[in-house]
Amino acid sequence: MKMIKKTLVAAIASTLMAGGAQATISDNEIRIGYLADMSGMYRDLAGPNGLEALRMAVEDFGGEVNGARITVVSADDRNSPDVASSTVRQWVESDGVDMVAGLVASSVSIAATRILEQSNRLGIVSGSAASSITNEHCTANHIHYVYDTYPLAHGTAKAVVDEGGDDWFILTADYAFGHALEGDVRSVVEANGGKVSQAVRHPFPTSDFSSFILQAQTSGSNVVALANAGSDTINAITTAGEFGLTQSGQTLAALLLFLNDVHALGVETAQGIQLTTGWYWDMDDDARAWADRFYERTNVRPSMVQAGIYSSTMHYLNAVKEAGTDEAQAVRAQMIATPINDMFAKGGYIREDGRMVHDMYLAEVKKPAESTGEWDLYKIIRTIPGDQAYRPLSESQCKLVNN
Amino acid sequence: MTMLFGVPLAVLYGQLLLGLINGAFYALLSLGLAVIFGLLKIINFAHGALYMLGALCAVVLLNTLGVNYWVALILSPVLVGIFGIFLERFLLRRIAHEDHIYSLLLTFGIALVIQGVFTNIYGVSGMRYPIPEALRGGVNLGFMFLPYYRAWVIVAALVVCFGTWFMIEKTKLGSYLRAGTENAKLMQAFGINVPLLVTLTYGFGVMLAAFAGVLAAPIYSVSPVMGANLLIVVFAVVVIGGMGSIIGAVLTGLGMGIIEGLTKVFYPEASSTVIFLVMVVVLLLRPAGLFGKEA
Structure with missing residues (x-):
């Protein structure tokens, strides 16, 4: 009996020791x-x-x-x-x-x-x-x-400026993400020869965008950019459609749009919108x-x-x-x-x-005629190589980077 | 261009009109709350969820049965109203004699359950409801582009608000309702079925919420959480107007819409807070609310 106990103890001890040597998890x-x-x-x-x-x-x-x-x-x-x-x-x-x-x-x-x-x-x-x-x-x-917001700004904003959109009205979600995106967009627009005339910050979340869309319409800018996300963006795009924003010659740029947002808007409403994405299922x-x-x-x-x-x-x-x-x-x-x-x-x-x-991708929402199914929503226009898409380390303020 | 505080006057007109349209939603919703509180003494926290149900019901009716907007505008409130009657008959009535706080907690719980169940089914990205054919497009008013649908919203909301006020203040049925809340026992002695009256009143308040929901469906993204944010604002409107005051709810709703709209021009960051600021000031100066009777 004593023998068995001793063996047992030894066995347990050895397992523990062996475990101790490996188990760094x-x-x-x-x-x-x-x-x-x-x-x-x-x-x-x-x-x-x-x-x-x-x-x-x-x-x-x-x-x-x-x-x-x-x-x-x-x-x-x-x-x-x-x-x-x-x-x-x-x-x-x-x-x-x-x-x-x-x-x-x-x-x-x-x-x-x-x-x-x-x-x-x-x-x-x-x-x-x-x-x-x-x-x-x-x-x-x-x-x-x-x-992150850097490639969103560099992908979408640069594409819009290149097509002649040089006077920007930015509608920003009033918290950390919106502020970061607004800042990144501002630097891209200005670096490419455009200007940001007005940036309006809306509370997060907002369900009624009519007032902001009206401000955008009367601003005289030729680009109205949405620096928000999720249902804020969906509501803003819907309202812009209702008030005929794009018919009056302004370009609507959604800076962050997810697949589920486009799905919710439908290709009828969202067609032609350009966006930057990190991945697309198809x-x-x-x-x-x-x-x-x-x-x-x-x-x-x-x-x-x-x-x-x-x-x-x-x-x-x-x-x-x-x-x-x-x-x-x-x-x-x-x-x-x-x-x-x-x-x-x-x-x-x-x-x-x-x-x-x-790599990041500049995509465009397909037209209803091009879309073959409920989730067939994007066509990829251009690949933005990773080293161009993200903020270079030389501009970094991160404490882990020696600048 | 004529300017006011650095803002072109034309822009201001547009914002006033939009504020009035948003105010119409506040008015419709706070009217339902005021009717329910005034006559039943129930603080109905499920109101936002019932508003959402109205909108969702319209979307589902359209997508599954092809029911058009005009039919849904009647059918959806009726269906949601019946649901409301069930809520009153089987849940709220059981705690009718308890303190207000019980009905508040119960309706809050109901709201969370409804919202949670539908979030699970539909997600939160929202669904689209097309603007009815007859109301597409808009008119250029010179100072702004007014979509026909928004104009319809304000007309419909005002007609319903006026109708409700007229029914409660000027008709025999309304006098029964008011008397029933003053002294239910005496009314019962006169042979009036007061419990039935209470159930129908709750159902009617719920119908108003669902009606607002259907009105909102084509212009806001229809999602299970659409009522949650709105509800707190609407409660503030009811408190400012004076709990239970019908005319107060309607006028305050419209007024708050305008104040919120102006804030969106002058200091947009505060536009979600301004109504609560007004509420604080009103409660300090007139604790019973702008249209409330001093106790």
């Missing part, structure tokens, strides 16, 4: 927290279907990394930085969450990454647009994956194949954000596997060292400031 479990707007105006571009994309990645990875189980928790941030801060704090301090994914409203991402920096965990921002997230708000604890075979699998699970085509969530989660899990640890800095270094070639990006890479650099 904390708690022998990888915990991913998915934080996104699950019920408000940004729900459809990430939301529950983004969580589904994350789950697809975990399943495709096999549900474990080096023997450590992968678990996913999720929460609704309700587009509130306060809710985001307290959720992330609880996740890292008491629930042992290793990585936070999703992150949609820019104000939410900025608040969440601050907590992640304090506690040295990792965040992958897929939904947010503000370029300040890897500029003045950069940290060594997050990566900005899908797109752009190549890899994208289509993944989008088909996504469609089987969700009955919708994925937005660039949902595709980015899948791709970035895969990239993260691969990095954890390679590095053999879930320690944030080691994983981040591994993610930076590995190029990204998958259904989302070809030849993508992550810079020291946390920006994932990959």
Whole structure:
């Protein structure tokens, strides 16, 4: 009896020691927290279907990394930085969450990454647009994956200025994202010889845009640009149509438009609108194949954000596997060292400031006659190479970059 | 061009007109709230959700049965009104004798449930409802381009508001309603079916919300969350006008639309706050509201 006990103790001790030598994955479990707007105006571009994309990645990875189980928790941030801060704090301090994914409203991402920096965990921002997230708000604890306001401005705004739109009226959502986008657009327009005559900031969210559209109509500018997102953009475009904005000779430029927005507007209303996107489900075979699998699970085509969530989660899990640890800095270094070639990006890479650099696309919404189906919405006009699309490191104010 | 505070007068006219149109929505919604509060003493937090149901119902009727706008304008409020009658009969009546706070919490809960269920089904990107054929296009007024549909909104809203006021203040049915809320027991003794009257009144208030919803469908994106933001503003309007005052609700609704519209020109950042600012000032100076009777 004593013998058995001794053997048992020895066996346990040796397992523990062996475990101690390898198990650099904390708690022998990888915990991913998915934080996104699950019920408000940004729900459809990430939301529950983004969580589904994350789950697809975990399943495709096999549900474990080096023997450590992968678990996913999720929460609704309700587009509130306060809710985001307290959720992330609880996740890292008491629930042992290793990585936070999703992150949609820019104000939410900025608040969440601050907590992640304090506690040295990792965040992958897929939904947010503000370029300040890897500029003045950069940290060594997050990566900005899908797109930001810099390529949105450089893609769409430059295309519009090139076609003669030199006098701009900007309608801006009054919070971090809108301000960042307005700033980026202003610099592009001015650098290309145009001017911004007026920028009006509307409360977030706004349902009635008639008053702002009327101001735009009477402004005398030849371009009316929308520096907002989600239902704000949809409402603004609808109202512009109702008030005959484009018939009176003004160009309407939507700077951030997601696939689900265009789907909601319909090709009849949205036809001809040019937009910049980081990914489109029908752009190549890899994208289509993944989008088909996504469609089987969700009955919708994925937005660039949902595709980015899948791709970035895969990239993260691969990095954890390679590095053999879930320690944030080691994983981040591994993610930076590995190029990204998958259904989302070809030849993508992550810079020291946390920006994932990959090709962006200038797209145009198809005309009703060209569109063959409910989700056949874009034609890609031009590819904007990654190194031209994003803000160069030489202009960076990020504290991680030596300038 | 003539200027006022640095803004061309022509622009100002346009904004005043638009403010009046938005005010028409506030008026319709706050009218329903005022009727329900004035006669039933229920603080109906489900009003925004019922407004949304009205719009959504019109979209679903169009997409599945091909029901056109004009029919939906009647049919959708009737359907949502019947739903409202069920709510009153099976839920609200059970707590009719409790404190106001119970009906407030119950209707708030109902609103969250309705909104959550439909968000799950339809998402939040919103659906489009085409502007009816007869009201497409618009007219150039010189100082602005006025879409016909917006003009129709203000006419329809004012007619309904006036009709409601007339019915409650000037008809026999209205006098029953008012008497029933003063002294239900006595009314019952006279052989009037007061519970039925209460149920129908709630149903009518709900119909007003759904009617506003159908009016809004072609110009706003129809989504399950469309009522949530509006509701708080409309409550502020009701408080400013004086809880339960019908004429107060209508006039304040129109007035607040105009104030909000002007704020959008002079200081757009504050346009979502200005109504609450007015509310604070009114509550400080006249706690019963502009048209309320001092208790």
